[in-house]
Amino acid sequence: MFLCHAWPDRQADAKEFFDLLVDDHVSVWFSEVSLRPGTDMRVAIERGLVSSRLGLVLVTPAMLEKLRLDRSVANAELSALLRRNLLVPVMHGVTFEELDQVSPLLASRGGFSTEEEPLKDIAVKIAELVGTLLDEEADELG
Secondary structure, eight states, rough: OEEEEOGGGGHHHHHHHHHHHHTTTTOBHHHHHHOOTTOHHHHHHHHHHHHOOOOOEEHHHHHHHHHHOOOOOHHHHHHHHHTTTTTTEEEESSSSSHHHOHHHHHHOOOEEEESEEEEEEEHHHHHHHHHHHHHHHHHOOO
C-alpha cells in the first residue's frame, strides 16, 4: 500500500496512520520510512507507486492546501494512483465537501472519514480490504 500525505503531516498524522496500518499487518510505503538519505526521492516514489496494489491519501488541512496551491509531488502521486484506479481517500480534519472544492475527482472516490470513525478503526477496515484484495489475486492465480 502507498500512503500519500502532505509533507507537514509526516511526523504526526501520517506517522500515526502508518503505525496503525503496520500494527494491522499492512505493508505500507511511507516516505518517512521508505526514503533513505541520498536517495533520489522521485525515483523512490515511482518505485513505491509501481509496487503498490492500493493507494491511500490522507486528506488533512495541509493536504488540501498543497492541492490548492501547487502541483507538488503529492499531485503526481495522486495522478498515478487515480490512473490505475487504486486510490482511497481518508479524510482527517476535513470533509469530503471541502475536498470536492479542491479536487472533485478525488472527492468522488469512496473513502473514510475520521468524523465518522477513529483512525484506528479505519486502519482495521483498510487491513481487511487489503486482505480481500490479496485473496482475490490468489483466486485469480488459481
